[in-house]
């Protein structure tokens with residue numbers, strides 16, 4: 001099978017971004033069932049759990065979905081994911097070269113996130129089946145430094161026949177229409193799908209996304225496993241206090257070392273940790289790392305993900321309709 005056949009099998013060119021452990025099998029399955037492309041990030045998931053999560057999506061739907069590994073970390077569950085037969089693997093943040101032979105040998109399709117033209121050329125030489133073009137508007141850790149609508153046409157041109165899927169800052173069907181009109185074969189939305197019923201984001205985090213008036217920051221305020229890598233978040237009390245103190249370095253930050261919340265298992269979350277709040281966490285959720293893309297202002301509700309996919313496509317079709 002060619003990757004083109006996978007693209008054609010989707011009812012809608014609407015993809016749900018891998019958003020760490022906030023997008024679990026419920027969300028991936030709901031999006032894929034609705035005719036979009038669901039996903040799960042497996043970077044930080046142990047192999048046995050990763051295999052189980054993939055099985056759960058499979059049981060819920062026969063439609064395609066993908067799994068992602070951010071290569072700033074070793075892809076410890078890649079073998080497990082391939083063994084259970086994932087159809088599509090995407091890589092971001094790092095060089096996929098050492099991992100490609102086994103992915104190809106397993107018969108899976110490979111998507112590589114790109115953020116500049118040399119990256120496109122390298123990904124194509126490496127045999128990418130498709131590219132993900134991320135713009136600087138994206139929520140979460142941001143690999144890109146260029147606005148999406150500037151970068152996308154150049155990436156599409158350099159990619160030639162290799163399909164390009166666009167990511168970053170999109171929350172509405174009109175946003176999706178713009179990237180499709182430029183030649184993207186799909187649009188990946190992360191933040192918008194965090195504010196759905198199936199996402200594992202904490203209810204207070206979802207509420208913050210709905211109520212935010214678009215104020216995000218690209219910063220290095222939050223860290224932990226991934227120090228000094230830029231990420232886009234909602235402006236919150238931790239960020240604003242840190243900025244008011246002149247953005248001091250690690251070791252000199254106001255309130256550093258304070259426990260501000262706990263996971264469902266009772267593990268402490270410290271101020272400035274890059275962990276996003278999930279269901280079951282307790283404490284000062286507002287002060288935690290609330291990843292968000294620039295499209296957040298357009299998020300006004302928390303619908304079921306399948307309903308959202310349908311709505312986005314209706315809006316997109318209306319925006320693409322002539323006249």
Ligand SMILES: Cc1cc2nc3c(=O)[nH]c(=O)nc-3n(C[C@H](O)[C@H](O)[C@H](O)COP(=O)(O)O)c2cc1C
Nearest residue numbers: 017019020041092138139140168169190191291293
């Ligand atoms: C909470 C959160 C976690 C993310 N985790 C990952 C990840 O594990 N791997 C990855 O490649 N991208 C990750 N991203 C980036 C998304 O894949 C995507 O590029 C981004 O969400 C698109 O921008 P948007 O949020 O404005 O839609 C994450 C984004 C968010 C908001």
